[in-house]
């Protein structure tokens with residue numbers, strides 16, 4: 560296994576000048592040995608580019624890739640000792656499940672007894688023990704992709720296992736099980752795993768650390784909790800959560816804040832620079848105050864949705880929409896009612912130029 564360090568940038572076109580010319584803007588990043596990481600972001604943000612640079616399928620246009628301190632920038636995936644699992648199954652239809660799982664080990668001339676033990680263990684983890692003697696050709700797309708996952712995980716001597724959206728072809732129910740399974744497998748095998756996805760649930764279930772990417776930039780690397788509680792960039796606030804964080808423009812003045820024309824004195828003792836900032840608060844932390852309560856923002860309820868476990872309010876204030884997930888004990892206001900939103904909570908985050916300041 561390896562500690563992977565990136566200090567690089569990548570542009571597919573020659574002579575890049577503007578930020579838009581880069582698929583990956585200059586970045587420095589370390590994937591610790593034995594960690595489970597997800598690269599998460601919308602289509603085109605640079606996830607696959609980063610994964611291909613780590614695997615050795617792509618040489619970065621600038622900078623270096625190091626495995627355990629050694630420069631591997633120009634080495635192939637084989638030389639780097641990388642295992643990869645792609646979106647679609649890469650298996651041999653004519654072989655049995657066991658032969659498919661054993662293939663990467665046979666290639667490395669692993670002794671037969673060790674192959675049998677390891678294949679048995681991986682099949683058990685993936686709940687495929689009863690299928691070991693079946694031909695792959697007769698299996699469903701889901702089962703074939705499970706074999707691909709197994710082939711990725713079967714070697715214990717790899718630097719890292721890289722997954723590129725591996726659950727795309729999997730049926731939703733099995734997908735849910737496999738995400739958890741992969742997490743358990745990681746805890747047991749302690750391999751370095753890097754997993755590309757655009758699905759936040761998948762990333763947050765599987766990874767210890769999620770790298771959130773947008774437009775060629777890794778804007779935050781953190782645990783599910785950190786991404787939820789303290790988004791380092793407004794993009795992370797928007798992208799993580801369902802729905803995402805609410806944002807409001809504010810002006811910080813000496814002695815308080817102006818929020819959509821309303822002076823709010825209490826910024827909960829946090830030191831803020833003067834000038835134009837943004838306030839961010841998650842729907843889960845936005846609560847309703849009393850009409851006479853100071854430091855609340857008046858807003859009109861425009862939508863009330865019963866979403867099963869809770870009620871989601873959509874409110875409007877000064878042309879901005881805010882979502883508020885009500886706790887079960889809260890009296891639900893009606894559409895058209897004016898409510899008082901406690902936008903300054905201990906969970907409120909403040910941003911300058913889209914970057915978290917406190």
Ligand SMILES: Nc1ncnc2c1ncn2[C@@H]1O[C@H](COP(=O)(O)OP(=O)(O)OP(=O)(O)O)[C@@H](O)[C@H]1O
Nearest residue numbers: 571572582600601602603604605606607608609757
């Ligand atoms: N071979 C290539 N040649 C030129 N541009 C490319 C190439 N591959 C990717 N790009 C561009 O680089 C940027 C990043 O693409 P990349 O595939 O890494 O993103 P992604 O986050 O993996 O997206 P997706 O989830 O859609 O695969 C995009 O603007 C894409 O159009």
